[in-house]
Amino acid sequence: MTVLLFIVGVLFVVVGIAASIALHEVGHLVPAKLFRVRVTQYMVGFGPTVWSRRRGETEYGLKAIPAGGYVAMVGMFPPPTSEADAVRQSSTGVFQQLSNDARRAAAEQLQPGDEDRVFYRLPIWKRIIIMLGGPLMNLIIGTVLFAVLIMGFGTAQATTTVSEVYRCVVPASQQVATNQTDCGPDDPAAPAFQAGLQPGDRVVAFDGREVTDWDELSGWIRDAAGREVAISYVRDGERIDSTITPLLTERPVPAEDGTAAVDDDGTALTQEVGFIGVGSTQELVPQPATEVLPAVGDSLASVAGVVVNLPQRVVEVGQAAFSDAPRDPEGPISVVGVGRIAGEVSAMEEIPVASRAATLIGLVAGVNLALFVFNLIPLLPLDGGHVAGALWEGLRRGIARLFKRPDPGPFDMAKLLPLTYAVAILLMGMGVLLIYADIVKPVDLFG
Template sequence: MSVLLFVLGVLFVAVGIAVSIALHEVGHLVPAKAFKVRVTQYMIGFGPTVFSRKRGETEYGFKALPLGGYVSMVGMFPPNKETADGDVRRSSTGMFQQLAVDARQAETDRLEPGDENRVFYKLPVWKRIIIMLGGPFMNLLIGVVLFAVLLMGFGTSQSTTTLASVSECVVTGSQAAAGQSECTDTDPAAPAHEAGLLPGDTITAFDGKPVASWAELSELIREAAGRSVTVTYERDGVQAEAGITPLLTERPVTEEDGTPVLDDGGNPVTQEVGFIGVGSQTALVRQPATEVLPMVGENLQSIAGVVINLPQRLADVAQAAFSTEERDPNGPMSVVGVGRIAGEISSMEEAPVQNRVATLIGLVGSVNLALFVFNLIPLLPLDGGHVAGALWESLRRGFAKLFKRPDPGPFDMAKLLPVTYAVAVLLMGMGALLIYADIVKPVSLF
């Protein structure tokens, strides 16, 4: 059963990513057609064509390698300049210039009668930017929608006032750090245990004050150290009360996500607070629509941090892959790693189905936000590279107009083909490294 659930999790994310890629390309396709550019192909994947069908002037299909997709538009590069006798001027500067000449000629050869005003490079700069940003912003839209479904439809996992555990005794932070995990005869009894509280009880009030969240209850317990107060709880639908005296004890300081705070020496930081010895159950709590964009913003900020520090992150991945070091769970990973995480989540039979589905939806949403950020990098062949080229053309034409110089014409993106090929090789190398690392040293979240 676990193997089947693992496979279902992988398939869920695989289909989600495939659909996201397809919609990314739709984000390019729709504005291109709206601006009358002739689109020859809309393809999902690369390599040999597996299936295609032509509708109007565009061929739609699937390629053998489902590692991305593309929309092919005519006139991505301006034509070669010609000599007086009509022959294409051949540069004598070498291979890189020849690449540009050949690329421009290939674009020219694709033109058909009537394409003169339907080529990409003749569009106003703002239209080209809209076409190139259409793909990344489609991923952003998908991410926002999926996080809205996650937060508003399922909710976020939060601690509740229903008890998951009740300790029999008090084990101090220093005792726990020393390895003590069981009660001894010298350990004081935990106040909650003495008060008769049991796992499954829901605390509704503490010290006469109603509580609706674990944060509220924790704050009241901390403040009531050494005082005898009343705790009100519900058990099997029946309200009950008990007297309880929180102990002043040493407890570890934790971050908002529950991880312990460490001092400069790597030791847990502790503080003295009121303590009764209970743990909370977690449940999915639905959030309002106002929480969606802040959550998306936090994810974008985190992803941008990874992208900005990508060289160092990749170096860390390489070091972990070829040594005994552990992978950083917040570092980059390939689709193989994402699929493995999805399988692990899906096969956690001890977790409720609702929680697992919610986590998978959040995972696909995060992948879309990552695609949005990554595609904005201003390097060809990424969408951000085309946007940067269009902005540079606008800037230099603006300066020419300002200083009353001749219009320099469209910026020739073909001149950047050597950079494009270099970036493409780096991207393939990065992908190979991440796939290798995800196989031999996978990220483990559980």
């Protein structure tokens, strides 16, 4: 059963990512057709064609390697200005020859009537819309999936139900210094253990105040150190009234996200507060629609941080893959890594089905937001590179009009093909490295 669940999780993410790629290309296809650009192919994948069917002037199909997709439009590069210019330029070197070959190939695709249907003759704003259509589709998919997560499944919230009761209290600094996990002979008993609390008990009152929120209860406990207070909890439908004395002890300072706060050196910050030694049960609580966009924004900021530091992060992944160094759980992973995580989550039968489904949806949502950010990098062959080229053309033409100079014409993106090939090779190398690392040194998210 565990193996079957693992496979189901992997297939869910694989299908989700494949659908996301297909819809990304639809984001390019629809505006291209609306602007009357002749689209010759809409393909999901690369390599040999597995299946295709022609509808009108466009061939739609699937290719053997599901690692992306493309929409082929006529006139991506302007043709050579003249055969003499092409011959003269081709003598400058192999890189110039690549550009000339690309221009000739683009020109050979043209048919009678294509004069006003080529990509490079579109107004700049239309070209930008076409190239941003793909990333925008990924942003929409990611936002919709986040809405499903937050409004449908909900986010994990601490409840007033006890999940675990500690037998003793170990100061935070002692835990860090000695990595202590068990109670020692000199460690004081936890107040909750002494008061008789058990996992499953629901705390309903503390110090004469009704308890409805765990974070609020935690604050009351922290402020009640050394003082005996009343506590009430419900067990098996019966209310039990007791007393408890929170123990003054050293505990981590909580950060805004609930994790332990650290200083500039990465050392955990601590403070002496009241503590009774219980953990809270987490439950998915649906949130209002107003929480969706802030959550998407936080995720985009996190992805952007990874992309900005991508060269360093990839180097760290390579070092971890070929050494004993651990993988950074916040670093980049490949589709193989995402699939493995999905399989592991799906196979965790001790976790409620709703939580597992929410995690799988969250993985696909995260991949879409990553595709959105990554494709905005202003380098060819990424969509952001085409946008940058269109903006550069607009700037050149604007300067020419300002100084009453001749129109410089469309910017020849074919000149950037050597850089495009270099970037493509780097991206493929990065992908291979990440896949290798995810096989030999996978990210450990579950301990």
